[in-house]
Amino acid sequence: MNVETDRVVYFDNAATSWPKPPQVKIAMVKFLEQVGGSPGRSGHRMSIAASRLIGDARDALAQLFNVDDPSRIAFTKNSTEALNIATLGWLQPGDHVITTSLEHNSVMRPLRFLEEQGRIELTVVPCSSTTGGLDPDDVRRVLRPKTRLLAIVHASNVIGTLLPICEIGAIGHAVGAPLLVDASQTAGAYPIDVEALGIDMLAFTGHKSLLGPTGTGGLYVREGLDLLPLMRGGTGSRSELEVQPDFMPDKYESGTLNAVGIAGLGAGVEFLLDQGVQQVYQHEQALVGRFLAGAAQLPHLIVYGSQDLGQGIGVVSFNIAGMSPSRVGLMLDQGFGIMTRIGLHCAPAAHHTIGTFPNGTVRFGFSYYNTLSEVDYALQALAKIIEEGTDDGAG
Numbered sequence: 001m002n003v004e005t006d007r008v009v010y011f012d013n014a015a016t017s018w019p020k021p022p023q024v025k026i027a028m029v030k031f032l033e034q035v036g037g038s039p040g041r042s043g044h045r046m047s048i049a050a051s052r053l054i055g056d057a058r059d060a061l062a063q064l065f066n067v068d069d070p071s072r073i074a075f076t077k078n079s080t081e082a083l084n085i086a087t088l089g090w091l092q093p094g095d096h097v098i099t100t101s102l103e104h105n106s107v108m109r110p111l112r113f114l115e116e117q118g119r120i121e122l123t124v125v126p127c128s129s130t131t132g133g134l135d136p137d138d139v140r141r142v143l144r145p146k147t148r149l150l151a152i153v154h155a156s157n158v159i160g161t162l163l164p165i166c167e168i169g170a171i172g173h174a175v176g177a178p179l180l181v182d183a184s185q186t187a188g189a190y191p192i193d194v195e196a197l198g199i200d201m202l203a204f205t206g207h208k209s210l211l212g213p214t215g216t217g218g219l220y221v222r223e224g225l226d227l228l229p230l231m232r233g234g235t236g237s238r239s240e241l242e243v244q245p246d247f248m249p250d251k252y253e254s255g256t257l258n259a260v261g262i263a264g265l266g267a268g269v270e271f272l273l274d275q276g277v278q279q280v281y282q283h284e285q286a287l288v289g290r291f292l293a294g295a296a297q298l299p300h301l302i303v304y305g306s307q308d309l310g311q312g313i314g315v316v317s318f319n320i321a322g323m324s325p326s327r328v329g330l331m332l333d334q335g336f337g338i339m340t341r342i343g344l345h346c347a348p349a350a351h352h353t354i355g356t357f358p359n360g361t362v363r364f365g366f367s368y369y370n371t372l373s374e375v376d377y378a379l380q381a382l383a384k385i386i387e388e389g390t391d392d393g394a395g
């Protein structure tokens, strides 16, 4: 194997994005050096400055998702926490929930937990084994009068397929069931308008396409929806009460917030507002298009999911026939400096859907910072791996 390890090509943005815009680092260092104080707690200028930065980040997110009232967005440490608040905080004994076979475990595990406890009934609607698509009629067929939540991933973290959340939301709304969207992969990578799409709850994570640091994320909750908080504690508000404030966002923001992280997240979102998410999407679609065109020329390379541009986001999964994904991932890293994610990507149901369970796939997750020449380089690397990978069956 031709070893070229001094070059680093980062294609693991679906796990966490890298690099971040320089503004993100600057905002975080500035927070540590110049802001310092505890947000929402003390009355002095350093604390007020910290609160202001958090408010600015909330406002920027509200603008990005077209949320009228920024206070309807609560900060969490990631989308997993947001999804747990949304599911565990909303569902009542006897409720029926509809979800899909493309979900990440951050949706599936809280729902399976509630199901195992006998608290909810869960219907998992299968997505297409070839395109990953979801037919809204399949959702309509399983709707019940007792359906109280539709929890749907916006785009698969395995094959990138976008699901028709707007149509699905309308189906649930007919029986008064809110739509919870897991936007972990789409927030910052694909335009999201909670009003136009009829989204009642939106869970997002800060460290992927929103370009912020790890430890940041949030949950948007439409006015009128009341969820039980997961945690209770100090919020800096209504301190005379020994019970949790009942208003957003404080209700879900117990304990001192990750202020330095949120300052970085705010800078990432400002960067995206400046560039335009549509621009980011177009760039990533160009990368996907280049990859798919090159992959079609490579023998033994199997790409999963829809091959139609515009049907998905900048996430692609593939295998080389006869080689395990872990071996391909290791060769891409050690031989070519290409960082990918291999295996099941915390979404076993998605791999059952596309027929790649239990070994999984190799995943490329592109970002705004990746280039066409990096994709070409990766295609050349894959061609070499296929050529040299004959010892375990390929080639």
Ligand SMILES: Cc1ncc(COP(=O)(O)O)c(C=O)c1O
Residues within 6 Å of the ligand: 014, 015, 078, 079, 080, 081, 104, 106, 107, 153, 155, 156, 157, 182, 184, 185, 205, 206, 217, 346
């Ligand atoms: C679709 C989807 N949902 C949820 C998550 C969980 O994100 P986090 O680990 O930031 O909570 C991820 C991240 O891998 C994801 O891709």
